[in-house]
Amino acid sequence: MNSRITSVDEARNALGKRLRELRTQARLSGKELAESLSWPPSKISKIENGRQTPTDDDIRGWTRATNSENETEALLAALHTLELQHAEWSRLLKAGMKSHQGSLAQQDEKTKLYRGFDNTVIPGLIQTPDYARARFAQVVMVHKVPNDINDAVRARMQRQEMLYQPDKRFHFILTEAALRYRIVPVDVMLAQLDRLIALTSMRNVRLGVIDFKTQYVTDPRHGFWLLDNDLVRIETYSAELNLRQPQEIELYGRIFEQLASVASYGGSARAIITRVIQDLAEEAADPARDFEV
Known part of the structure; x- marks a missing residue:
């Protein structure tokens, strides 16, 4: 389904890329960010590479840990747009x-x-x-x-x-x-x-x-x-x-x-x-x- 790839997967990848940028700007490794949030390191990798969609709390924790809380609202807006595109049945x-x-x-x-x-x-x-x-x-x-x-x-x-x-x-x-x-x-x-x-x-x-x-x-x-x-x-x-x-x-x-x-x-x-x-x-x-x- 090419349309799903272009609209949903790319949106998730773009969100992950922006979160990676915030982590690198804060000079944190993936392992260090994971430890500060009490997450498994694999979660950082999955989110940054578009293999897992973060939750609202994940976004807030990420911006807090990277001292970029001024980005929170924009990131949440991007996340909610993604959720509107890809509405999982378990949530709907x-x-x-x-x-x-x-x-x-x-x-x-x-x-x-x-x-x-x-x-x-x-x-x-x-x-x-x-x-x-x-x-x-x-x-x-x-x-x-x-x-x-x-x-x-x-x-x-x-x-x-x-x-x-x-x-x-x-x-x-x-x-x-x-x-x-x-x-x-x-x-x-x-x-x-x-x-x-x-x-x-x-x-x-x-x-x-x-x-x-x-x-x-x-x-x-x-x-x-x-x-x-x-x-x-x-x-x-x-x-x-x-x-x-x-x-x-x-x-x-x-x-x-x-x-x-x-x-x-x-x-x-x-x-x-x-x-x-x-x-x-x-x-x-x-x-x-x-x-x-």
Whole structure:
């Protein structure tokens, strides 16, 4: 993910470089600084080389030990900008999944154009309650966060009310793989696919599907969201990445248009979804198929 390297890793490296400069200006070795802060020497090296993100307390301790407390606020501002770009799930979901949905709703209020591509799952804004419930259960299992699934589902469904606001527009692109991956039970997926068919008729929603036979212009490397022309949001296993550099937004905008150019819409999209529904319905009607050789 080149964008993550340019915006997140370089920001962390720049912060580490500035902290190293303060240490050398104070004529302290890494070992001496570590001893003064009661840290293992390896922590100094990791922070200075961008392999570990310091905390607020780390920054304050560093500037205090290097007699550069006048730099504290600027360094904290740089750290907080980095944290906004690379928001680890353990921190985002510490207060529960409902709280994170509320944070997303604040961004929703000011966003007018949503463009989203997903190659593995159905996006939250168009999930059924049961699909959302299954996805939140997976989050609880993977990240060991508070189990507030019922509240999180209600919050997600409330966010979906903006799909009916005439001043907002939505453009979703899904791969056929996202319709077929066994992430939720078959009956839940069948209801979700029915929901997608209904969405193809909404006035301010454009739903594209890229079937398996499509020749791609660019590879479908990972899912992402474009919020107006202000933000690119990417979800990884460990973090939510928020990219705001103009060149990154422009890049993802071009990639989105390339993916949109090979997607099927309207009746063609419904035909792909219907084909998947038929395959899943046949499987659900004949459980013995799972045991065929």
